[in-house]
Amino acid sequence: xxxxxxxxxxxxxxxxxxxxxxxxxxxxxxxxxxxxxxxxxxxxxxxxxxxxxxxxxxxxxxxxxxxxxxxxxxxxxxxxxxxxxxxxxxxxxxxxxxxxxxxxxxxxxxxxxxxx
Amino acid sequence: xxxxxxxxxxxxxxxxxxxxxxxxxxxxxxxxxxxxxxxxxxxxxxxxxxxxxxxxxxxxxxxxxxxxxxxxxxxxxxxxxxxxxxxxxxxxxxxxxxxxxxxxxxxxxxx
Numbered sequence: 001x002x003x004x005x006x007x008x009x010x011x012x013x014x015x016x017x018x019x020x021x022x023x024x025x026x027x028x029x030x031x032x033x034x035x036x037x038x039x040x041x042x043x044x045x046x047x048x049x050x051x052x053x054x055x056x057x058x059x060x061x062x063x064x065x066x067x068x069x070x071x072x073x074x075x076x077x078x079x080x081x082x083x084x085x086x087x088x089x090x091x092x093x094x095x096x097x098x099x100x101x102x103x104x105x106x107x108x109x110x111x112x113x114x115x116x
Numbered sequence: 117x118x119x120x121x122x123x124x125x126x127x128x129x130x131x132x133x134x135x136x137x138x139x140x141x142x143x144x145x146x147x148x149x150x151x152x153x154x155x156x157x158x159x160x161x162x163x164x165x166x167x168x169x170x171x172x173x174x175x176x177x178x179x180x181x182x183x184x185x186x187x188x189x190x191x192x193x194x195x196x197x198x199x200x201x202x203x204x205x206x207x208x209x210x211x212x213x214x215x216x217x218x219x220x221x222x223x224x225x226x227x
């Protein structure tokens with residue numbers, strides 16, 4: 001089974017620039033998550049989708065971050081404009097169904113973002 | 117009190133040693149518990165789910181203590197390849213609440 005695919009693997013931009021990340025979840029997984037992992041910390045949820053609907057975006061800094069999953073499969077996460085503190089690894093994960101809380105989440109390789 | 121807490125370590129242990137990590141959680145109604153392994157500069161990978169009765173997978177044993185609100189991971193006969201960061205994750209019972217991860221415990225197994 002193919003895993004969660006993310007691109008790009010690495011991105012370096014200057015502050016105030018824009019950046020976008022792409023994620024393709026495991027086939028058949030209805031739930032998709034975007035996490036931010038800062039060095040030395042655990043992953044922190046930014047946004048959770050169930051199919052193409054947003055379930056939880058309470059920790060998404062909406063003044064600069066946006067995400068969409070228009071057709072309920074692929075998703076993009078955008079940052080505009082980027083700040084220095086956005087330097088982190090952005091992880092995408094997917095799971096079968098949200099309401100089955102015993103379903104584990106499977107992570108992609110992540111995108112390592114560096115802001116100069 | 118943070119939702120999920122772990123001792124960051126590092127735990128430096130010799131090959132063959134037995135090592136155990138704990139992870140405490142604050143929400144007594146939490147229902148699902150997981151241990152993830154994360155290698156340096158890699159994504160977290162599911163190591164094992166934690167069941168109420170405890171569960172074992174080879175050299176790894178996971179246990180849940182609801183009364184004291186912690187989960188544990190025991191690694192027997194440590195191998196060099198076990199060196200990694202071990203993240204615990206807890207799911208709150210509310211339908212819209214996602215997994216909450218701890219900061220992770222770093223393990224170094226030394227030859």
